[in-house]
Amino acid sequence: MNTIMMSVDRNQVLESFRADQEPEWVTVLREQGFRLAEELPLPKLEKTNIERWNLGTFGEIRRPAQRDSLKDAGGATSEWIDSDNALVQRNSGIEFHRLTEELRGQGVIFTGLEQAVRENPELVKPYLMQAVRADENRMTAIHAALWSGGAFLYVPKNVQVAQPLQALFLLDDEEACFMPHVLIVAEENSSVTFVESAVSAVSRKHDQFGITEVFVKRGAEVHVASVRGLGKQVTDMTYRRAHVEAAGRIRWVVGEMNAGNAMADTASILQGDGAESDAKVICVGAGEQHMNLTTRAVHIGQFSTSDMVTRAVMREDATAIINGITKIEKGASGTNGQQTEKVLMLSPKARGDANPILLIDEDDVQAGHAASVGQVNPEQIFYLMSRGIAQAEAERLIVYGFLAPVISEIPNDRLRDRLQSLAERKLGQA
Known part of the structure; x- marks a missing residue:
């Protein structure tokens, strides 16, 4: 049953x-x-x-x-x-x-x-x-x-x-x-x-x-x-x-x-030949939330291009598994597939895992990936505090700077504001 x-x-x-x-x-x-x-x-x-x-x-x-x-x-x-x-x-x-x-x-x-x-x-x-x-x-x-x-x-x-x-x-x-x-x-x-x-x-x-x-x-x-x-x-x-x-x-x-x-x-x-994909994803996790986010590009046509950017912020006990998969099929010559995954953890119990995966069955291609998982850089906080910014505000600015490349891409003012508001709420700042 x-x-x-x-x-x-x-x-x-x-x-x-x-x-x-x-x-x-x-x-x-x-x-x-x-x-x-x-x-x-x-x-x-x-x-x-x-x-x-x-x-x-x-x-x-x-x-x-x-x-x-x-x-x-x-x-x-x-x-x-x-x-x-x-x-x-x-x-x-x-x-x-x-x-x-x-x-x-x-x-x-x-x-x-x-x-x-x-x-x-x-x-x-x-x-x-x-x-x-x-x-x-x-x-x-x-x-x-x-x-x-x-x-x-x-x-x-x-x-x-x-x-x-x-x-x-x-x-x-x-x-x-x-x-x-x-x-x-x-x-x-x-x-x-x-x-x-x-x-x-x-x-x-x-x-x-x-x-x-x-x-x-x-x-x-x-x-x-x-x-x-x-x-x-x-x-x-x-x-x-x-x-x-x-x-x-x-x-x-x-x-x-x-x-x-x-x-x-x-x-x-x-x-098709010359097909293009551009994917930008952000997420904010809080509480005991579990998230599993995958972004994929499958290249079949020749001279196709893909770019994938994922940025995740985890706080409290939240967990995120971030997967980026670029698959280049045999015969997809001249293609270019790039991906970046970054996870920022705001608490000791938060967990993030970035998994960049390249699956390439063709020789004449370009492909690359970058991934990072870490906490807020204390040197960045120190720099902002040295300019008279309080620590909490410094952390907020760093987090929003981390998410901004995706939020700014929303093609509608009201929805972009709503996304910003949701992010602030999940980050405990609203």
């Missing part, structure tokens, strides 16, 4: 989606997910045993009322959303979404994924659960069975979207299933920026298995910024994966500010 799924009534879940006129091909994917969840193991993580995380609390499908404006949505939405093009998922469904007539006229689609599978199946079906597949492990299978709400972003060929599009995923119902899926398709020579945030206000245990899939066609550019601010009661496990064709580019900026245990795997599959 697969105990991780015992809290879920399969028939009730499937009937809930059928009642919303979900297409049969999506229901088939859900049934496959349920079946695979009974057979597959949980993902194996480097130096982290997630069997101890007591996973399996998913809740039931609970959809919110539809809102005509962000003001009607209320709650935390106004603190996070700062765009004319926005989507809000509350608990298990979409509460609000808005897209300007200008972008609609250009053929851009930005809507809830459940709506998209009904209204735009020809655009969704070739991609849904294809970058991250249901049969990878038990987590991806459960997600395939239970995802709801979600976001679908489609940008037609040659369309350049200047303003970032925003999505907020909010959990505030103690009994609700919360498992959004993001699917982004950027056609040839298009460009778009997608900004998403996830927050919670619940006092009971929840497990969130999330997936973001990005398909970057030839010459397209996609920038994805993600801020995770889920509370202590939420275990957040997320896969982000992009498939990038020739001369395409993916940029990831991720702020992992959850208060509960967290796993994240952010990967770029550089399939």
